[in-house]
Amino acid sequence: AKLIYFFEEGSSKDKGLLGGKGANLAEMTRLGLPVPAGFTITTESCMKYLEEPSFFEDWLKKDVLEAVIKLEAETKKSFTGDENILLVSVRSGAAFSMPGMMDTILNLGLNDLRVQSLARLTSMDFAFDCYRRLLQMFGEVVYGINKDKFNIRLQKMEKHFSKTAADFQEKEHLQVIESFKELYIENERVFPQNPIDQLLEAAKAVFKSWNNHRAKVYRELHEIPHHLGTAVNIQSMVFGNSGNESGTGVVFTRNPATGENKLFGEFLLNAQGEDVVAGIRTPESIEALQQVLPEAYADFKRYANILEQHYKDMQDIEFTIENGKLFILQTRNGKRTAKATLRIALDLVKEGLITKSEALLRISPGTIDQLIHPIFDPQAIQNVELLAEGLPASPGAATGAIVFTSEKAKECHALGQKVILVRQETSPEDIEGMIVSEAIVTSRGGMTSHAAVVARGMGTCCITGCEALTVNEELKTITCGERILTEGDLLSVDGTAGKLYLGEVPTVVAENDQNLELLLSWADEYADLQVRANAETVQDLTTAIEFGASGIGLARTEHMFFGEERVLEMRRLILAENKEEIREALDKLLAFQQEDFYQMFQVVEDKRMVIRLLDPPMHEFLPSDLNEMKQLAVKLNKHPSIVEEQIKRLQETNPMLGHRGCRLGITEPQIYQMQVKAIFHSAIQLTKEGYTVFPEIMIPLVAEKEELAYVRAFLIETIESIFVNHQMEPFPYEIGTMIELPRACIIADQLAQEADFFSFGTNDLTQMTYGFSRDDIGKFIHSYKEKNVMVNDPFQTLDQNGVGELIKLAVTKARQTKENLMIGICGEVGGDPKSIAFFRNIGIDYVSCSPYRIPAARLAVAHASI
Numbered sequence: 009a010k011l012i013y014f015f016e017e018g019s020s021k022d023k024g025l026l027g028g029k030g031a032n033l034a035e036m037t038r039l040g041l042p043v044p045a046g047f048t049i050t051t052e053s054c055m056k057y058l059e060e061p062s063f064f065e066d067w068l069k070k071d072v073l074e075a076v077i078k079l080e081a082e083t084k085k086s087f088t089g090d091e092n093i094l095l096v097s098v099r100s101g102a103a104f105s106m107p108g109m110m111d112t113i114l115n116l117g118l119n120d121l122r123v124q125s126l127a128r129l130t131s132m133d134f135a136f137d138c139y140r141r142l143l144q145m146f147g148e149v150v151y152g153i154n155k156d157k158f159n160i161r162l163q164k165m166e167k168h169f170s171k172t173a174a175d176f177q178e179k180e181h182l183q184v185i186e187s188f189k190e191l192y193i194e195n196e197r198v199f200p201q202n203p204i205d206q207l208l209e210a211a212k213a214v215f216k217s218w219n220n221h222r223a224k225v226y227r228e229l230h231e232i233p234h235h236l237g238t239a240v241n242i243q244s245m246v247f248g249n250s251g252n253e254s255g256t257g258v259v260f261t262r263n264p265a266t267g268e269n270k271l272f273g274e275f276l277l278n279a280q281g282e283d284v285v286a287g288i289r290t291p292e293s294i295e296a297l298q299q300v301l302p303e304a305y306a307d308f309k310r311y312a313n314i315l316e317q318h319y320k321d322m323q324d325i326e327f328t329i330e331n332g333k334l335f336i337l338q339t340r341n342g343k344r345t346a347k348a349t350l351r352i353a354l355d356l357v358k359e360g361l362i363t364k365s366e367a368l369l370r371i372s373p374g375t376i377d378q379l380i381h382p383i384f385d386p387q388a389i390q391n392v393e394l395l396a397e398g399l400p401a402s403p404g405a406a407t408g409a410i411v412f413t414s415e416k417a418k419e420c421h422a423l424g425q426k427v428i429l430v431r432q433e434t435s436p437e438d439i440e441g442m443i444v445s446e447a448i449v450t451s452r453g454g455m456t457s458h459a460a461v462v463a464r465g466m467g468t469c470c471i472t473g474c475e476a477l478t479v480n481e482e483l484k485t486i487t488c489g490e491r492i493l494t495e496g497d498l499l500s501v502d503g504t505a506g507k508l509y510l511g512e513v514p515t516v517v518a519e520n521d522q523n524l525e526l527l528l529s530w531a532d533e534y535a536d537l538q539v540r541a542n543a544e545t546v547q548d549l550t551t552a553i554e555f556g557a558s559g560i561g562l563a564r565t566e567h568m569f570f571g572e573e574r575v576l577e578m579r580r581l582i583l584a585e586n587k588e589e590i591r592e593a594l595d596k597l598l599a600f601q602q603e604d605f606y607q608m609f610q611v612v613e614d615k616r617m618v619i620r621l622l623d624p625p626m627h628e629f630l631p632s633d634l635n636e637m638k639q640l641a642v643k644l645n646k647h648p649s650i651v652e653e654q655i656k657r658l659q660e661t662n663p664m665l666g667h668r669g670c671r672l673g674i675t676e677p678q679i680y681q682m683q684v685k686a687i688f689h690s691a692i693q694l695t696k697e698g699y700t701v702f703p704e705i706m707i708p709l710v711a712e713k714e715e716l717a718y719v720r721a722f723l724i725e726t727i728e729s730i731f732v733n734h735q736m737e738p739f740p741y742e743i744g745t746m747i748e749l750p751r752a753c754i755i756a757d758q759l760a761q762e763a764d765f766f767s768f769g770t771n772d773l774t775q776m777t778y779g780f781s782r783d784d785i786g787k788f789i790h791s792y793k794e795k796n797v798m799v800n801d802p803f804q805t806l807d808q809n810g811v812g813e814l815i816k817l818a819v820t821k822a823r824q825t826k827e828n829l830m831i832g833i834c835g836e837v838g839g840d841p842k843s844i845a846f847f848r849n850i851g852i853d854y855v856s857c858s859p860y861r862i863p864a865a866r867l868a869v870a871h872a873s874i
């Protein structure tokens with residue numbers, strides 16, 4: 009294969025082979041932009057060399073030498089001779105941009121003799137400036153000699169001669185060079201005087217820099233494969249450090265923070281390469297260039313425009329001016345904030361550069377998350393201590409004082425303090441504390457633990473499974489390694505990254521964004537599956553509708569049984585000893601729930617809402633603490649020992665596989681009957697008031713056709729009698745089932761006979777298929793990921809091979825029975841962009857996710873549909 013391409017031979021399509029930098033240098037050369045001549049050694053050569061070092065001498069070297077001769081001819085300069093000298097830069101550049109991760113050497117080709125001829129041609133100052141830079145960069149990149157050691161030596165000399173390097177006489181320059189060379193000797197190295205040797209060594213070093221530590225870490229972080237390799241660009245030098253008509257700069261064609269369509273960047277006069285970034289001198293804003301070098305500035309503007317039009321995206325451009333003449337040394341699509349990403353994409357559509365669908369595809373769903381949640385100031389985050397990491401359960405960023413109980417959280421909140429609720433794990437009783445907390449952290453639990461689900465629902469940032477923390481709720485301490493934290497200590501929680509910091513970190517908030525709404529309205533134009541919300545409280549339902557949910561995919565009814573008054577009635581019901589007690593409790597619960605449903609339907613209006621009937625096992629409503637049992641006995645007017653006895657009887661060894669879901673509906677039909685009464689009483693009332701409502705009733709945890717048939721039959725009977733009692737013409741409603749057991753998937757064709765719709769409960773389905781407890785996976789998923797046993801947490805991203813196959817099977821079978829059966833996904837993975845494409849491809853009608861995930865899901869749905 010061809011190992012070397014001259015810039016005029018490649019194009020921007022060759023990123024894989026030439027790296028991003030090389031491919032774009034080639035493209036700009038084609039476009040006729042002023043790019044200094046040069047050539048690129050391919051990424052393939054890099055990998056071959058890293059695998060087998062002899063490849064360099066045996067194959068590559070010959071081609072490099074030939075290319076140098078060709079470059080000499082192109083530039084009409086000489087790389088080896090002492091007259092009309094050619095110097096080059098040796099620049100790394102991989103297919104994916106890894107800013108500053110690998111190495112570049114400038115001014116290569118200088119030596120003791122050639123520095124003199126360069127000095128004669130230009131100025132002594134300039135020539136020695138270049139030579140010093142070369143010795144320094146070469147020493148660092150090729151031999152690993154710390155750059156600062158050179159600087160220290162230079163500073164000593166400046167002090168010794170009491171003047172700056174710019175005022176040195178030849179003798180003094182030479183002394184500095186000698187001193188730099190001594191540093192090589194101290195490191196048992198010699199600086200090669202032969203330009204060719206310099207070039208070959210430099211190329212090898214750049215290849216090797218592909219595997220330096222920081223580059224590897226960067227690749228891990230950004231999921232860039234390790235086998236790609238870097239290209240090496242050899243380019244003739246132009247000199248920004250040759251006087252005050254020269255300079256160098258870095259410019260974004262639009263503001264990378266806000267997206268504003270205005271040049272954004274900096275330059276330095278009489279400077280080279282890294283000087284702008286290095287922060288030795290303070291650069292000036294690019295606008296100032298217009299005053300100093302108006303022609304170069306005008307040229308720059310023109311080229312910047314050409315590049316934007318050509319790449320149809322905001323560019324990050326590096327340039328150098330040599331004696332008034334502008335050269336472009338690099339261009340790439342610029343990195344930008346979420347806010348700028350959005351604005352630039354929309355502006356480019358307005359300017360006619362890209363289409364709506366291109367704009368949609370350019371924005372990742374993760375970007376949307378950043379637009380609706382606050383994030384920590386990226387600058388500030390670098391100065392705080394990382395305390396621990398857990399699962400990124402709910403995105404956002406917040407700081408507050410540690411509290412350990414829901415009570416304390418409420419108390420502090422009432423006093424206007426910001427708190428972080430830290431617990432081993434949360435339970436439904438913590439809900440009020442969770443609502444007033446800025447963030448929630450648990451030491452146990454997975455991505456679908458109580459804390460995680462509730463937090464996501466509320467849009468509160470949350471980390472779960474933070475196993476490094478030992479939370480002692482009694483002593484009110486957190487132990488983390490050597491450290492002990494107590495109530496009131498400040499924590500900062502990054503729920504997007506799952507990172508926990510000590511102390512306070514300022515956040516930057518995303519305001520409600522009209523650009524986002526516009527983008528999502530485009531997304532909806534392409535969508536061929538719907539996005540519904542998992543929500544049940546009035547607040548969550550409202551949020552969901554505001555975020556553009558097309559309906560409610562899952563309204564859980566559990567919470568309607570919680571709260572002090574309600575749980576008491578529920579307990580009365582569970583522990584009832586006669587019919588009267590049962591009726592009394594049911595009537596109270598009915599009244600509560602009827603009001604709830606009335607409010608819920610008012611928010612949702614004519615959109616569809618899937619209401620899931622009671623799912624958890626009974627004992628979740630009962631106290632486990634002896635004292636509380638006694639108090640309950642008093643309230644219910646019962647003997648404590650009887651209550652204790654009953655509660656013990658209800659306890660289950662394996663509650664998640666226990667007496668719950670439709671199994672309760674079968675053994676205690678009066679609860680489900682009460683729930684549909686509440687639903688239809690309120691629905692009928694609203695209908696009379698002129699609303700249109702469309703209830704969809706969902707029966708959970710069905711494994712057997714007869715379970716569904718049995719429950720469905722008595723529900724229909726109940727509902728029909730309600731219509732009769734209200735003397736009301738029945739309006740349409742549906743009764744469907746949740747598919748969340750492997751057996752249900754396998755007999756989906758039979759279940760479809762008894763169901764008006766299906767919704768896959770992927771949380772339980774994953775739990776039941778894998779046999780992983782969704783609440784405990786946090787304990788070992790880290791280790792699984794580290795050891796590459798599993799790449800993804802299957803509760804976050806659908807396991808397509810296993811759980812996904814089951815779902816696919818069930819969809820196929822169900823549609824054999826009912827061709828148009830409405831099928832949704834209501835588990836956590838319904839909001840996961842990576843899983844959405846799969847759901848679309850197997851013919852799912854809608855996904856449903858927590859309200860704050862809806863905007864990103866709408867975009868993901870468009871991506872899957874385009």
Ligand code: ADP
Pocket residue numbers: 044096097098099100107108109110111112114243244245246247248256280281282326327328337338
């Ligand atoms: P990085 O990938 O770290 O940005 P580069 O290879 O782009 O490294 O080099 C950094 C800087 O060095 C460039 O922005 C440019 O200012 C300078 N540079 C590189 N090659 C040349 C050259 N041929 N002539 C002048 N300056 C150069």
Ligand code: MG
Pocket residue numbers: none
């Ligand atoms: Mg990231």
Ligand code: MG
Pocket residue numbers: 326338
């Ligand atoms: Mg660069």
